Amino acid sequence: MNTKRISINEVNPNAYKPIYDLYNTIKNSSLTSTEFLLLQIRASQINGCAYCIQMHIKEAVEKGEKQYRIHALSVWRESPFFSNEEQIILEMTEQITNITISGLQDELYQKAITLFGKEKVSDIIMAICCINVWNRIGRATLLTPIPSQD
Template identity: 75%
Template sequence: MKKDRININKVSPKAYEPIFALHHNLTKSSLTNSEFLLIQIRGSQINGCAYCVQMHIKEAIEKGEKQYRIHALPFWEESPFFTEQEEIILAMTEQVTNISLSGLSDELYQKAITTFGEEKVADIIMAICCINVWNRIGRATLLTPEPSQS
């Protein structure tokens, strides 16, 4: 049975301020809404954060993302539903989220720089880092989605 854990936003609301600021800045970055949401959903799936997966899938659907693409995210490498640019972003999301396995490969990094340029690569990396922070908070405090979010 799940034991209640602290709500960091209530216990230490100032701790959330820089994360909210980063998230806000990323919504105004070179990333499209769709790209940002793909990063958030895929990162959350990898990290097993049910709260974030539910929240970002709901947001993506509300913003017009196709459900078949969302369902294909865990299998994006075998799926025909993502553009070459999205595939680079998803590969970066996986490598940076699983950073301890082998880091962000030079090959993928160079492909991203060639495709997007330095500013967008910086935005992609920061978006991946941002969702990983949220996921770690969610997992450490056992946040779960509300049943009414369905």
């Protein structure tokens, strides 16, 4: 049985400020909104954060993302629906989210630098770190997804 957990936003709203600042910086970075949403959904799937998965899928659909791509996201390697750029971002998302397995591999890092350049790679890394922070808060405090009113 899960016990009720604290709401960090209620207990210490200032604790969220630097995370919101990072989120807003990344949202307005070199990443497209599609790239940002895909990596947020994928990291949330890996981390098992139902709250974040629901929130970011809802946002992706509202922004016009295709359902078939969202459904294929957990098996993106076997899917023809993602561009080479998106595949590199998704692989970076998996390697950084699962950092203890092997870290961000040098071969992938070099591919990303060659394709995107240093600024965008920096934005990708920070976006992945940001969603991982939100996922950990969601999991630690047992945030519950809110059903869509659609």
